[in-house]
Amino acid sequence: MVFSSIPFLLYFLPIVLLVYYAFSFCRPVQNIWLFIASIVFYAWGEPVYVILLLASILVNYILGLFEQSIRDKNDKAAKAGIVVACLVNLGLLFVFKYLTFILTSVNDFAGMELIQVPDIRLPIGISFFTFQALSYVIDIYRKDTDAQKNPLYVGLYIAFFPQLIAGPIVRYKTIAEQIKSRKSTLDLFANGTTRFAVGISKKVLLANNIAIVADTIFRLTQTTKEYYSVPVTMAWLGGICYTLQIYMDFSAYSDMAIGLGQMFGFCFEENFNYPYITKSIGEFWRRWHISLGTWFKEYVYFPLGGSRVKNKDKMVRNTLIVWILTGIWHGAYWTFIFWGIYNLIFIIFERVVSFEKIEGHDFLKHIYSLVVIMFGWIMFRADTLYELGEYFANMFGLTNNAFYNARVGMFLKEYALVIIFSIVFSMPVARICREKLEKMENGALKIGLKSAYVVGLTAAFTFSVISMVKGGYNPFIYFNF
Numbered sequence: 052m053v054f055s056s057i058p059f060l061l062y063f064l065p066i067v068l069l070v071y072y073a074f075s076f077c078r079p080v081q082n083i084w085l086f087i088a089s090i091v092f093y094a095w096g097e098p099v100y101v102i103l104l105l106a107s108i109l110v111n112y113i114l115g116l117f118e119q120s121i122r123d124k125n126d127k128a129a130k131a132g133i134v135v136a137c138l139v140n141l142g143l144l145f146v147f148k149y150l151t152f153i154l155t156s157v158n159d160f161a162g163m164e165l166i167q168v169p170d171i172r173l174p175i176g177i178s179f180f181t182f183q184a185l186s187y188v189i190d191i192y193r194k195d196t197d198a199q200k201n202p203l204y205v206g207l208y209i210a211f212f213p214q215l216i217a218g219p220i221v222r223y224k225t226i227a228e229q230i231k232s233r234k235s236t237l238d239l240f241a242n243g244t245t246r247f248a249v250g251i252s253k254k255v256l257l258a259n260n261i262a263i264v265a266d267t268i269f270r271l272t273q274t275t276k277e278y279y280s281v282p283v284t285m286a287w288l289g290g291i292c293y294t295l296q297i298y299m300d301f302s303a304y305s306d307m308a309i310g311l312g313q314m315f316g317f318c319f320e321e322n323f324n325y326p327y328i329t330k331s332i333g334e335f336w337r338r339w340h341i342s343l344g345t346w347f348k349e350y351v352y353f354p355l356g357g358s359r360v361k362n363k364d365k366m367v368r369n370t371l372i373v374w375i376l377t378g379i380w381h382g383a384y385w386t387f388i389f390w391g392i393y394n395l396i397f398i399i400f401e402r403v404v405s406f407e408k409i410e411g412h413d414f415l416k417h418i419y420s421l422v423v424i425m426f427g428w429i430m431f432r433a434d435t436l437y438e439l440g441e442y443f444a445n446m447f448g449l450t451n452n453a454f455y456n457a458r459v460g461m462f463l464k465e466y467a468l469v470i471i472f473s474i475v476f477s478m479p480v481a482r483i484c485r486e487k488l489e490k491m492e493n494g495a496l497k498i499g500l501k502s503a504y505v506v507g508l509t510a511a512f513t514f515s516v517i518s519m520v521k522g523g524y525n526p527f528i529y530f531n532f
Contacts, residue, residue: 052092052095052096053216053525053527054247054250054251054254054304054307054308054311055251055254055255055259055307055515055519055525055527056519056525057516057519057520058095060251060516060519063088063091063092063095064311067084067085067088068314070084071084071085071315072235075235078231078232078233082203082204082207082230083203085207085211085212085315086203086206086207086210088212089207089210089211089212089215090104090105090210092212092215093175093176093210093212093215093216096175097174097175100174100175100177103143103147103174103177104174104180104209104210105206107139107140107143107180107181107184107209108184108202108205108206108209108210109202110139111136111139111140111184111185111187111188111205111209112199112202112205112206114132114135114136114139114188115187115188115191115198115199115205116198116200117132118132118133118188118191118192118198119191119197119198122191122192122194129192130192132188132192133188133189133192136185136188136189137185140181140182140184140185141181141185143177143181144177144178144181146171147171147173147174147177148173148177148178148382148383149379149383150169150171151168151169151170151171151383152383152384153383154166154168154169155168175216176215176216176217178380178381179214179215179216179217179218179220180209180210180215182220182343182346183208183209183220183221183222184209185350186220186222186223186346186349186350187205187208187209187222187223189350190222190223190224195224196223196224196227199223199227204230204231207230208221208223208226208227208230211312211317212311213307213308213309213311213312213315213317213319214308214312214319216304217301217304217305217308217527218305218308218322218340218342218343219305219308219309219319219320219321219322219341219342220342220343220345220346221319221320221342222349225320226317226318226319229316229317229318233315233316233317234316235315235316236316239313239314239316239318240313240314242310242313243309243310243311243312243313243314243315244310244314245310245508246306246307246309246310246313247306247307247310247311247314248310248508248509248511248512249306249310249508250302250303250304250305250306250307250308250309250310251303251307251512251515252303252508252511252512252514252515253299253302253303253306253476254299254300254303254304254307254515255514255515255518255519255523255525256469256472256511256514256515256518257295257299257303257469257472257473257476258296258299258300258303258473259518259523259524259525259526260466260469260524261292261295261296261299261466261469261470261473262292262296262300262524262526263466263524264288264289264292264462264466264470265289265292265293265296265432266526268281268285268286268288268289268292268462269289269293269432269433269442271285272286272438272441272442272445273434273438280452281442281445281450281452282445282452282453282454282455282456282459283445283446283447283448283452283453283454283455284454284455284459285445285455285456285458285459285462286442286445286446286452287446288459288462288463289429289442290425290426290428290429290446291425291470292466292470293428293429293432294327294421294424294425294428295470295473295474295477296473296528297428297431297432297528298323298326298327298473298477299473299476299477300526300527300528301323301340301528302322302323304527305321305322305323308322309321309322320341320342321341322340322341322342323338323339323340323341324337324338324341325338325477325478325479325482326338326339327421327424327477327478328417328477328478328479329417329420329424330407330413330416330417330420331401331406331407331416331420332394332397332398332401332420332423332424333398333401333402333406333407334407334420335420335424336394336398343377343380347373347376347377348373351372351373351376352369352370352373355368355369355372356369357369358370358402367399370395370398370399371392371395374391374392374394374395374398375388375391375392375395376391377391377394378390378391378392379391381431384434384435385435385436386430386431386433386434386435386436386439387431389430389436389439390427390430390431393426393427393430394427397423426443429442429443488500488501
């Protein structure tokens with residue numbers, strides 16, 4: 052079940068909210084209800100793998116109790132518990148996400164079918180809930196938090212439906228107190244509703260429509276006989292549109308997740324901070340998918356020594372490990388691994404030349420960053436290295452392709468507004484407007500502008516629902532992870 056669907060919006064969410072607030076006098080009952088609702092939410096799309104989710108909750112709950120009981124008495128045993136936690140959680144990821152890829156690669160390398168490759172379907176959200184569960188056990192070992200004795204609370208932390216499928220990845224210590232004694236206020240609920248409406252409007256009206264352009268253009272490079280039909284301008288348009296789509300799609304989901312959390316009294320940390328206004332690749336990754344970057348920094352980069360090492364070779368090694376793991380985390384394709392190394396190269400380059408400390412030339416630094424980011428997203432989007440090579444060749448006219456054709460003009464004509472609005476909402480325009488509105492002294496004008504915002508957002512939300520009822524194109528990129 053996805054947030055931008057009629058079953059969720061008109062049936063699941065209203066029922067969950069109605070029952071939740073009917074028991075507002077009893078927090079434990081509310082938590083039980085949210086856990087049940089979260090399991091139903093996951094079972095809607097994964098009726099078989101819901102057992103896997105429950106097993107993950109149970110095992111990590113037990114490991115958490117073990118770490119709590121042993122961490123002050125026997126450090127070797129506590130470390131052994133962490134090893135077991137890593138083997139269990141990362142083992143799940145390996146089997147369901149990477150085993151097929153590795154066996155297929157072995158067969159491809161051998162040039163024959165040495166090993167029969169099993170058909171393993173990827174459980175939705177497994178990359179997110181396994182990382183969240185693993186951080187819970189590690190934080191207990193580090194004494195950053197205490198183990199939760201109530202298995203229901205551990206289950207709610209791992210399986211809470213707003214962030215179960217695609218994050219943000221939440222550390223237990225940030226919401227431990229919220230699970231037990233959060234406050235559900237009218238202001239928080241209103242903010243959550245607004246944030247959810249913004250997210251669903253971005254997803255349905257912008258991400259889904261711009262995906263039509265991006266997916267169509269990329270699809271043309273998946274059939275060999277059609278390579279020459281992709282002109283230079285169309286290839287660049289596809290790269291630009293996918294760059295906008297992946298941000299609108301994923302940030303919209305984070306908006307909806309954060310908004311839903313607020314509806315139930317939870318406050319999640321931000322997952323995006325307008326990454327496309329960046330002036331360096333390093334800054335971009337501090338603004339993009341913040342919860343994943345923080346996870347790798349806290350549980351991989353810092354334990355390896357981070358950048359505070361005497362030998363700079365070790366800093367490069369630590370960064371290399373993080374980025375290879377980041378690429379692998381996103382998927383079992385060679386393109387993801389090369390995408391991770393690609394980002395690593397620019398991050399190391401920027402550190403060596405102290406790129407972010409160079410004063411001036413902000414516009415050129417911004418253009419450089421956007422071009423590097425777009426090429427990276429094309430690499431991220433390609434299914435194979437061969438397809439990636441052909442796409443880049445099309446971009447630079449190396450396949451005897453044309454520079455322009457009528458179809459490019461058709462895309463620009465039909466989707467110009469979607470592209471423009473996607474660019475606008477990739478910048479902090481809304482945030483700046485809100486800040487100026489709050490400082491406004493003219494009371495009547497302030498009320499008028501706030502009313503206009505409510506009317507505009509209501510209209511956008513209404514059009515989004517109409518589009519969902521009609522069954523418009525509704526892909527979701529991060530379901531693959």
